[in-house]
Amino acid sequence: MSPVADMSMDIDGHEVVPLLPETWDLFAGMAGRTGLFGGCWCVHFHCLPDPPEREEMGNPAFKRMLVEQGVAHAALVLDDGEAVAWAEYGTLTELPNIQHRKQWEAETVVPPDFRITCVQVRKDHRRRGLGSVAVKGAVALVAAAGGGRVESYPHDLPPGKKMSASFLYNLTRTTYENLGFTYVRPKGQGNCVMELQVPPA
Template sequence: MTQPPEGLEIVPLTPETWGLFDDLVVRHGGIFGGCWCIWFHPDSDERGQGAEANRALKKRYVERCAAHAALVVDGDEAVAWAEYGTPAELPNLHHRKQYDAEADLVPDYRVTCIFVDKRYRRRGLAETALLGAVDLIARAGGGIVEGYPHVPGDKKMSSSFLYNGTRAMYERCGFMFVRPKGLKNTVMRRTVAPAG
C-alpha cells in the first residue's frame, strides 16, 4: 500500500463519501464546464444535458457502485481524485476508433480522469491520486490496469488538457508504455497484484 503525504488520506468514492467528491466538483464549477466526470461513462439521455443532469447521473452511478475513484482527502475536504473502473463502467475513450483497432487485450480496469484542487496543485497529488486508485484496485483483486496520459509537447499545456496526467507520471507509478493514442496521448499499462 502506498502512503499518501502526511496529513492526507485516500478514501474510495462511495455513497458515504459522495459529499466529499460533490464539494470538490462544486468548488471548481462542475469541472471542465459541468462535466462531473461522466464523459467516460456509458452514453445515456442525461449525459451532456447540463451540469445538474450530469451531477445527478454521476450520483446514481456512485449509488449503484458503477463509478469508482480514489479521493485524496485533507481533513474534511477532498482535494484530488483519480477515476477508475472496468471497461464496462468506462467504455468511452478519446481516440476510441484507433484504440479499438490497435487493442491487443481488454484491461480489467481503466484510469480515465485525474483532477487536483487548484489550491493543491504542484504538490504531486495527481500522482498520489493515481497510486490511490492502484491501491484500491489491488484491494478489489488487482488485474491489468490501463491509463491514457498525455505527452506534452514543447508548448505549455493547460491543465484542462491534462485530465489524465502525463506519461512521465505514469512511468513513476510503475506503468509501461504500450503505444501512442491520438496525437499526444498514450496507452500505459500496469499489472496490479491483489492486496495481500
Template sequence: MGDYAIRPLSPETWDAYAALVAKHNGVFGGCWDTWFHTLEKDPDRTYDSNRALKCRLVEEGRAHAAVVFDGDQAVAWAQYGSPDELPNIHHRKQYLEEADALPDYRITCVFVDRDHRRQGVTEVAIRGALDLIAQAGGGVVEGYPHERPTKKVSSSFLYNGTRPLYERLGFEFVRSKGQKNTVMRRTVEPDHRKAPTRG
C-alpha cells in the same frame, strides 16, 4: 507535499467529492466526470442531469475513484473502473482498432483542485487508485496519459497526467493514441492484507 489521505468514492464520501466538483463548475463544461461512463451523445444533458447521473452511479456502486482528502476536504480524485463501467475514452475508434486486449481496469480521469495543483497530488491520486485496485483483487490496469508537453500547458488540461509520471509508477508504454496521448499498462498484484473499504 501535504498529509493526504485516500478514501474511495462512495455514498459516504459523496458530499465532499461533490463539493469539489461544484467548486469547479462541474468540471469540463459541467460533465461531473460522467463523460467516460457513457457512449450516448445526448445534447439535452445538463449540469444538473450529469450530477444526478453521477450520484446514481455512485449509489449503485458503478462509479469508482480514489478521492484525495486534505483533512475533511476532498482535493482530488483519480477515476478508475472496468471497460464496461468506463467504455468511453478519447480516440476510442483508434484504440479499439489497435487493441490487443482490454484491461481489467482503466484510469480515465485525474482531477486536482486548483488550489492544490503542482504539489504532486496527481501522483497521490493515481497511487491511491492503484491501491484500491490491489485491494479489489488487482489486475491489468491501463492509463492514457499525455506525452510530456513541449510547451507550458495549464495543468487543468492534463486530465490524466503525463507519460513520465506513469513510467515512474511502473507503467510501460504500449502505443500512441491520437497525437499527444498514449496507452500505458501495468499489472497490479492483489493486496490480500487489506479488505476493500467504503467511505
C-alpha cells in the same frame, strides 16, 4: 470513528478514500467548486451511447446515481476534510468511452481489466504531487478488488512543451512512468496508452 475514517488509506502521508455513497459529499464538494471542464462531473467516460437520463437528470444527479449503483469509482485525496484530488477508475464495462476510442479498439489485442480515465487536482492544490497520490490510491483500490492489468491514457508531451494544468485531464506520460507504468503505444494527438500489472492485495 466516522465511516470515512474507517475506509481511509494513508498514501505518501495523505488521506485517501474511495468514492462511495458515504463519501459522495466530498466528491460533490470538489466537483461543484471546480466546474470540471464545463460541469462534466466525470460522466463522459461512463456513457456510450449517451443515455437520455443523463440529460434529464443533469450530470451531478446522474453521477450520484452511478455511485449509488456501485459502477462509478474513484480515489479521493483529502486535505483538511475536503477532497482536493481524485483519480477516476473502473472496468471497461463501467467506463466504455475514452478519447480516440475507435483507434484504441482497432489497436488493442487484449483489453485491460481496469482503466484510469480522469485525474483532477483542485487548482489551489496543484504542483504538490497530489495527482500521483490519487493514481496510487486508484491502484490500491484495484489491488483491493483483486488486482489486474490497469491502463491509463496520459498526455505525451514532446520535450520542452508545456500544457496548462487545466487541460491535463490525466496527467503526463512522465508522471505515469514515475509511478511504474509502462509505455505501450501512442493514442491520438498527444496522448498514449500506458499499463501496470497490479497484484491482488
